Amino acid sequence: MSLVGLKNAVVSATRRDSKDSSEIDHLLQQNATYGSDDRGADIAREEAILAAKQNSDDDDDQDNGFFSHFDPRVMSDIIIGLSDGLTVPFALTAGLSSLGDTKLVITGGLAELVSGAISMGLGGFLAARSESEYYHASVKKEKMEFFKKPELVNQEAAEIMLDLGASDETVSSFLKDLDQQPKNLIDFVIRFGKGLEEPADGRQFTSALTIGLAYFLGGFVPLVPYFFCHHVGTGLMVSVIVMLITLFIFGYVKTVVSLGPDCGSWKRVSEGLQMVAIGSVAAGSAWTLVYLIDK
Numbered sequence: 001m002s003l004v005g006l007k008n009a010v011v012s013a014t015r016r017d018s019k020d021s022s023e024i025d026h027l028l029q030q031n032a033t034y035g036s037d038d039r040g041a042d043i044a045r046e047e048a049i050l051a052a053k054q055n056s057d058d059d060d061d062q063d064n065g066f067f068s069h070f071d072p073r074v075m076s077d078i079i080i081g082l083s084d085g086l087t088v089p090f091a092l093t094a095g096l097s098s099l100g101d102t103k104l105v106i107t108g109g110l111a112e113l114v115s116g117a118i119s120m121g122l123g124g125f126l127a128a129r130s131e132s133e134y135y136h137a138s139v140k141k142e143k144m145e146f147f148k149k150p151e152l153v154n155q156e157a158a159e160i161m162l163d164l165g166a167s168d169e170t171v172s173s174f175l176k177d178l179d180q181q182p183k184n185l186i187d188f189v190i191r192f193g194k195g196l197e198e199p200a201d202g203r204q205f206t207s208a209l210t211i212g213l214a215y216f217l218g219g220f221v222p223l224v225p226y227f228f229c230h231h232v233g234t235g236l237m238v239s240v241i242v243m244l245i246t247l248f249i250f251g252y253v254k255t256v257v258s259l260g261p262d263c264g265s266w267k268r269v270s271e272g273l274q275m276v277a278i279g280s281v282a283a284g285s286a287w288t289l290v291y292l293i294d295k
Contacts, residue, residue, distance in 0.1 A: 073200070073203070073207070074206065074210055075257055077124060077206075077207050077210040077211045077214065078210055078211075078214045079214075079254055079257070079258070080120075080124075080211055080214070081120060081124075081210065081211040081212065081213065081214025081215040081218065082214045082215070082217075082218040082250060082254075083218075083250075083254075084116070084120060084215055084218070085116070085117075085120075085214060085215035085216065085217065085218025085219040085220075086218040086219070086221065086222075086243070086246060086247055086250055086275075086279060087247075087278060087279050087282050088112070088116060088219065088282070089109060089112055089113055089116065089218075089219030089220075089222055089223065090219075090221075090222040090239070090243050090279055090282065090283050091279075091282035091283045091285070091286040092108065092109060092112050092286060093105050093108075093109045093222050093223055093226065093239060094222075094236060094239070094240070094283035094284070094286055094287045095283075095286030095287050095289060095290040096108045096109070096290065097226075097232050097233075097235065097236040097239075097287065098287050098290045098291040099232075099290065100232050101232060102226050102229065102230065102231070102232045102235055105223075105226050105232060105235070106223065106226050106227065109219075109222075109223040109226070110223070112219070113215075113216050113219045113220060113223070114216075116215055116216075116219065117212040117213070117215045117216040117219075118212065120211045120212055120215045121208040121209065121211050121212025121213075121215075122208065123211070124207040124208045124210070124211035124212070125204045125205070125207060125208035127207070128199065128203045128204040128206075128207040128208070129204045131199055131203075132199045132203060132204065134196070135190075135196050135197075135198060135199060138190055138194055138196060139186065139190055139198075142186045142189055142190060143186060146182060146185070146186060153185060153186065153189060154175050154179070154185075156189045156193055157174070157175060157178065157185060157188055157189055157193075158171050158175060159193075160188070160189070160192050160193050161174060218250075221242065221243065221246050222239045222242065222243045223239075224239075224242070225238035225239040225242060226239065240283070243279060243283070244276055244279075244280070247272070247275040247276045247278075247279045248272040248273065248275065248276050249272070250272075250275055251268075251271040251272035251273070251274060251275030251276070252268045252269065252271065252272040254271065254275075255267055255268045255271040255272075256268060
């Protein structure tokens, strides 16, 4: 057995539970018994399959953290809504504050929040509906092709497998298995050939509600200080301080959610600082523009 084959086999085995550590000695013994690289590759593949099956069985029992309980698409909608909600209303309230009227800032801010949340929610609804329509249209097309000419769907699946580097024998065996389950064959072509996944039921309304609420809640943060500060200048200063902290926390947490908890600390901090910079530029530009117009 080559060193590479032995290494792959040992690594695959060591990733399993400690109670299975005796299998390493078994692999080493097989290395002494078999002098073929093919045998080593077979052992490595068998261990990989066993590990994959074990991981698949354990997936339902694993707890990967708080964010793992959420649908990734819902988390994406939340991030989209908060990203706009924490920047656009902040820039608007900062710009209106240059007029020197706290009531005007509150009135204009609330009007923007309501209209912006509705607009963002409607945009999420239309986007999700278009995604669902495109998915079902693609599935319908593949089903029609399968019933008319099954070999065309098989050809698409074979091309996908070959692009992934599968051998002719693997492709043949794969197609033979999936031919018994046409739905799985069509799902395979849709998912890996078209890059589509079936949207969840009620995705349109979930997306609209999530984006709209996230936008409203994010945009309400810079508006809160103006309810408690009678002087607009004080409200602006408090709003800026609150938003700088909020934008940094949002950028930091967004990075953890998007890249996972294993991403580096510098990456998290840099994303937080980037959100601060974006919000500061937007608010500063709006304030300056309104100030110059009012002059």
